[in-house]
Amino acid sequence: MKKKWIEVNDDMQTGYTYLLSEPVGRNFHPDFTPELTPKQMLELGVFGGKYLTDCRDEFPADWFISAKLSPGKHDPKLNFFKVKASQPLSVWRRKGWIHDEDPRGWFQWYCRYYFGRRSVDDERQIKRWRAMRRHIAQIKTNCPPRTLDCRPRQRQALLHWAYDSRKI
Numbered sequence: 690m691k692k693k694w695i696e697v698n699d700d701m702q703t704g705y706t707y708l709l710s711e712p713v714g715r716n717f718h719p720d721f722t723p724e725l726t727p728k729q730m731l732e733l734g735v736f737g738g739k740y741l742t743d744c745r746d747e748f749p750a751d752w753f754i755s756a757k758l759s760p761g762k763h764d765p766k767l768n769f770f771k772v773k774a775s776q777p778l779s780v781w782r783r784k785g786w787i788h789d790e791d792p793r794g795w796f797q798w799y800c801r802y803y804f805g806r807r808s809v810d811d812e813r814q815i816k817r818w819r820a821m822r823r824h825i826a827q828i829k830t831n832c833p834p835r836t837l838d839c840r841p842r843q844r845q846a847l848l849h850w851a852y853d854s855r856k857i
């Protein structure tokens with residue numbers, strides 16, 4: 690694979706550059722096995738459609754062809770489960786979940802990781818992703834299999850973390 694530099698200039702980040710050192714969607718850490726790609730997540734409906742709306746130049750155009758995006762503000766009706774299942778960015782910042790290289794948080798990290806970037810934050814983000822499994826256990830314990838209207842907020846939150854909660 691030929692390595693490539695990406696320069697980011699969007700509403701939240703200007704002049705940031707990163708290296709794509711791995712092929713798209715390959716060579717993931719062995720403890721990181723997401724069930725959904727960023728493109729699939731955007732098509733299903735995540736983050737109220739208000740995520741990456743100004744980042745189309747950074748990622749492959751086909752990620753956005755069928756993406757459910759909001760031209761205005763966050764719209765929970767665009768989420769797969771039609772519910773709000775995320776906290777505001779201000780909460781993420783206050784809790785220290787945001788690092789400068791990915792000012793939008795975990796999903797931005799995942800999009801860049803999937804795209805081929807590897808960074809010093811990979812281990813921390815993979816640990817955060819693995820911690821979401823507790824929600825899978827709660828759904829399995831409290832809901833009949835594939836009952837999508839049971840615990841929709843938890844299911845939507847799992848979609849935000851690349852777990853396909855439709856299969857639980």
